[in-house]
Amino acid sequence: MDAAIEIRSLVKEYRAGQPILKSIDLALPASGLTCVIGPSGTGKSTMLRCINRLVDPTSGEIWVNIEGRRTDMAKLSGRELRRARRHIGMVFQEYNLVDRLSVMENVLTGRLGYLSAWRAWRRKFDAQDFIHAQQLLDEVGLGDFASRRADALSGGQRQRVGIARALMQRPAVLLADEPTSSLDPKTSIEIIQLLREQGIQRKIPVMVNIHDVELARNFADRIVGMTGGHVVYDGAPAGLTEEHLTQIYGGKAWLE
Ligand SMILES: Nc1ncnc2c1ncn2[C@@H]1O[C@H](COP(=O)(O)OP(=O)(O)OP(=O)(O)O)[C@@H](O)[C@H]1O
Numbered sequence: 001m002d003a004a005i006e007i008r009s010l011v012k013e014y015r016a017g018q019p020i021l022k023s024i025d026l027a028l029p030a031s032g033l034t035c036v037i038g039p040s041g042t043g044k045s046t047m048l049r050c051i052n053r054l055v056d057p058t059s060g061e062i063w064v065n066i067e068g069r070r071t072d073m074a075k076l077s078g079r080e081l082r083r084a085r086r087h088i089g090m091v092f093q094e095y096n097l098v099d100r101l102s103v104m105e106n107v108l109t110g111r112l113g114y115l116s117a118w119r120a121w122r123r124k125f126d127a128q129d130f131i132h133a134q135q136l137l138d139e140v141g142l143g144d145f146a147s148r149r150a151d152a153l154s155g156g157q158r159q160r161v162g163i164a165r166a167l168m169q170r171p172a173v174l175l176a177d178e179p180t181s182s183l184d185p186k187t188s189i190e191i192i193q194l195l196r197e198q199g200i201q202r203k204i205p206v207m208v209n210i211h212d213v214e215l216a217r218n219f220a221d222r223i224v225g226m227t228g229g230h231v232v233y234d235g236a237p238a239g240l241t242e243e244h245l246t247q248i249y250g251g252k253a254w255l256e
Pocket residue numbers: 014020038039040041042043044045046047
């Protein structure tokens with residue numbers, strides 16, 4: 001398969017001899033929304049954070065297509081890691097916006113990894129960056145909000161800013177760690193659909209950790225079910241049965 005993300009034998013131990021991820025193998029195609037489900041503490045966030053190297057893997061390989069080159073994120077360090085990371089967009093549960101900055105300034109933050117240290121420190125963006133940021137705000141439905149302060153927005157709007165900021169990185173991969181956990185059901189659907197559409201438009205894989213199984217079932221192109229640090233389901237939403245859910249959650253927890 002021509003995978004845009006390929007994870008091989010990924011192991012993560014925070015404490016020696018106690019693996020959280022127990023040899024994960026996963027290959028995601030160049031487009032489409034993959035939802036990762038599984039009980040709390042099973043390692044979903046750890047897996048996502050290994051991909052963008054917020055967490056260092058203990059062993060294994062994480063191949064990502066970056067600017068036409070297959071790159072093993074697990075092996076990078078220093079400058080090479082910084083260069084690769086700027087192509088990996090991340091959307092967070094709590095948005096991680098800077099409240100006192102405007103929406104535009106928050107979106108521009110996604111560009112910082114491309115600037116020299118001096119320009120980044122002075123937040124010296126190009127005119128082209130402002131144009132791009134405004135285009136992205138239009139795309140996420142916040143075209144008229146550029147000058148608002150981030151803390152004047154609703155949760156759904158804040159998450160849209162988070163998505164625009166990640167897209168500002170011109171990502172090769174878009175990762176989202178429980179992006180809808182703080183949102184109401186209707187807004188959650190809008191955010192998941194937005195993530196999916198943006199991934200399809202840009203032909204990049206979108207990988208989302210999510211607790212809401214029904215949301216995943218209804219909107220994902222693919223579901224990865226994890227339990228105890230293993231992948232136990234990897235396939236189409238339609239193929240995810242009650243037996244799989246029982247295996248993943250060990251009961252009827254997904255109904256709660
Ligand atoms: N920095 C860390 N140091 C030590 N242990 C950690 C660290 N981060 C996570 N863990 C542990 O690793 C395990 C997996 O955590 P992780 O957050 O990846 O799970 P998760 O499936 O994303 O859970 P949730 O759905 O609740 O977010 C947990 O037992 C957690 O306590």
